[in-house]
Amino acid sequence: MKKNIPLAIVFILGIGFIIQFFIPSRPSQSIFNTMVEWDLILYVFASIIAVDSLIRHHVIKISRKTKGWGYSTVYLGAVVFMVLAAVFSGTREDSFYMKVFYYTLAPMQSTMFAILAFYMASASYRAFRAKSLEATLLLISAFIVMIGLIPQGAAIWSGFPKLSEWLMQVPNMAAKRGITFGIGLGATATSLKIILGIERNWMGGH
Amino acid sequence: MLKLLSKFGKLDRRLVFALLIATILIPLLFSVKSHFYVDAATKGLYDYIDNIEPNGRPLLLSFDYDPQVAAELDPMARAVLRHCFAKGIKVIGMSLQPQGDAIGEGIITQVSREFGKKPGIDYTYFDFRPGGYIIMLQMGTSVKQALPLDYYQVPYDSLPMMHNIHNYGDIAMVLSLAGSTWPYSWIIFAGTKFKVKIGAGQTAVMAPDNYPFLQTGQLVGQLGGMKGGAEYEQLIVEAGYYKKPGVASKAMSAIAYSHILIILLIVLGNIGYFVSRQLEGSK
Numbered sequence: 315m316k317k318n319i320p321l322a323i324v325f326i327l328g329i330g331f332i333i334q335f336f337i338p339s340r341p342s343q344s345i346f347n348t349m350v351e352w353d354l355i356l357y358v359f360a361s362i363i364a365v366d367s368l369i370r371h372h373v374i375k376i377s378r379k380t381k382g383w384g385y386s387t388v389y390l391g392a393v394v395f396m397v398l399a400a401v402f403s404g405t406r407e408d409s410f411y412m413k414v415f416y417y418t419l420a421p422m423q424s425t426m427f428a429i430l431a432f433y434m435a436s437a438s439y440r441a442f443r444a445k446s447l448e449a450t451l452l453l454i455s456a457f458i459v460m461i462g463l464i465p466q467g468a469a470i471w472s473g474f475p476k477l478s479e480w481l482m483q484v485p486n487m488a489a490k491r492g493i494t495f496g497i498g499l500g501a502t503a504t505s506l507k508i509i510l511g512i513e514r515n516w517m518g519g520h
Numbered sequence: 521m522l523k524l525l526s527k528f529g530k531l532d533r534r535l536v537f538a539l540l541i542a543t544i545l546i547p548l549l550f551s552v553k554s555h556f557y558v559d560a561a562t563k564g565l566y567d568y569i570d571n572i573e574p575n576g577r578p579l580l581l582s583f584d585y586d587p588q589v590a591a592e593l594d595p596m597a598r599a600v601l602r603h604c605f606a607k608g609i610k611v612i613g614m615s616l617q618p619q620g621d622a623i624g625e626g627i628i629t630q631v632s633r634e635f636g637k638k639p640g641i642d643y644t645y646f647d648f649r650p651g652g653y654i655i656m657l658q659m660g661t662s663v664k665q666a667l668p669l670d671y672y673q674v675p676y677d678s679l680p681m682m683h684n685i686h687n688y689g690d691i692a693m694v695l696s697l698a699g700s701t702w703p704y705s706w707i708i709f710a711g712t713k714f715k716v717k718i719g720a721g722q723t724a725v726m727a728p729d730n731y732p733f734l735q736t737g738q739l740v741g742q743l744g745g746m747k748g749g750a751e752y753e754q755l756i757v758e759a760g761y762y763k764k765p766g767v768a769s770k771a772m773s774a775i776a777y778s779h780i781l782i783i784l785l786i787v788l789g790n791i792g793y794f795v796s797r798q799l800e801g802s803k
Contacts, residue, residue, distance in 0.1 A: 343661070346657075347658075347661055350654055350657050350658050353651075353654045354650075354651050354654050354658075357650060357651050357652075358650060361650060412622060415619075415622055416622070416626075419587065419619075420590065420619075420623075421587075423586060423587040424587055424588055424590060424591060426588060427588035427589060427591075431540070432540055435536055435540050435778070435782055435785070436533045436536045436537065438782055438786060439531070439536055439782070439785040439786060439789050440789065442786045442789065442790070443789065443790060444790055444793075444794075445793075453786070453790075456786075457786075460779045460782065460783055461779070461783065462557075463747055463776075464772075464779050464780070465554035465555055465557075465772075465776055466776060468557050475557035475559070479559050479560065482728060482731055483560075483731055483734075483735070486728050486731060487731040487732050487735060490728065490729060490731060490732050494732060
């Protein structure tokens with residue numbers, strides 16, 4: 315029962331939505347609208363489970379004093395602080411909550427992302443070595459793309475921006491399209507396996 | 521001499537960081553002006569927005585990003601909003617990211633004040649609702665059902681500019697600004713299913729992923745990273761929609777010099793690598 319009911323739900327809904335997608339009739343549209351509303355409710359419950367799981371994870375880390383447990387206390391403290399700030403000051407433009415968001419959280423997140431630029435500069439200096447034919451091709455492509463993006467590149471030779479654009483629109487796109495096809499086919503195959511009950515890992519490995 | 525050259529391959533990372541700080545700060549402090557080559561993706565998006573009829577179907581601008589990528593995407597949002605407001609195109613703002621909600625509201629309010637535009641009449645900014653792709657699907661049948669209240673808790677029916685907006689058929693295009701794959705979801709759940717035109721503004725890291733969709737026309741255009749923002753700023757200034765280039769053009773100068781530094785470092789690194797190999801071979 316525990317196994318067959320979820321499998322039946324997935325099979326019926328999976329097949330049903332494939333049919334619904336290709337038959338845009340009024341009843342089909344009505345079913346679609348109802349399911350979208352249900353989906354929204356499920357989304358909210360999934361969010362609650364996610365928050366619960368995250369808090370549980372950090373509480374366990376603190377209680378067991380595992381490596382880096384101090385960061386977990388900071389994290390949980392920040393969560394409680396932000397929740398209280400939202401409850402007592404509201405979340406409108408001039409609220410204390412929004413001030414914390416604008417002047418603490420946003421700059422911290424921006425800083426984290428900005429630091430990446432330094433690591434990328436250092437890493438590209440170390441990694442881009444013409445050790446083989448493939449590495450040399452990658453190096454030359456990177457050179458052209460980088461120089462084509464900046465105004466100085468066009469000043470050196472007007473063809474650099476066009477060459478850079480061509481690299482992005484032809485070889486890069488061919489590779490991206492291949493990857494996208496692969497992902498699409500993989501997702502379709504996995505979905506079919508789930509709908510037909512062949513793939514059952516989502517039920518906890520039964 | 522060869523020993524000196526071989527050291528170029530092993531520069532201390534702190535020196536690399538210091539040089540990078542200098543090449544970013546100096547152009548920012550001295551406001552170096554540049555002229556940009558506008559690529560086809562930026563031009564495609566600009567042309568599409570430029571052809572939207574004033575006071576006709578609105579543009580839906582979705583702020584699908586967090587503060588960490590705001591430096592790259594905020595200037596794009598400002599440039600597009602300035603273009604729309606200067607041309608009299610109405611704008612619907614929203615966000616699929618909880619943190620993007622506040623960012624979007626701040627930007628749309630600021631730019632609307634520059635042009636004397638009024639909320640609910642010239643633009644509407646909707647309150648965040650969780651759901652992501654579910655919201656996209658819901659908007660295909662009813663925008664009112666998906667976004668019942670604006671950011672200031674005004675009901676949908678009390679917003680004059682929304683009176684004739686029922687679904688994607690009444691929207692000129694969706695422009696998703698994101699540091700992740702949100703534009704991809706917009707293509708699947710709004711573009712493919714409901715045939716609305718989609719545009720994207722992406723971080724420089726994410727932009728190359730979208731070239732297949734640009735070629736097929738699933739994206740009408742794209743702004744890629746700070747350069748995309750700078751190109752758009754240049755286009756609206758050249759067309760007379762705005763008086764001077766914004767933050768992206770200034771920041772792009774700093775990025776340009778840092779690119780030159782990285783190219784020089786890579787050249788030096790390779791010189792050091794080959795000289796080291798030569799020295800090891802001679803031993």
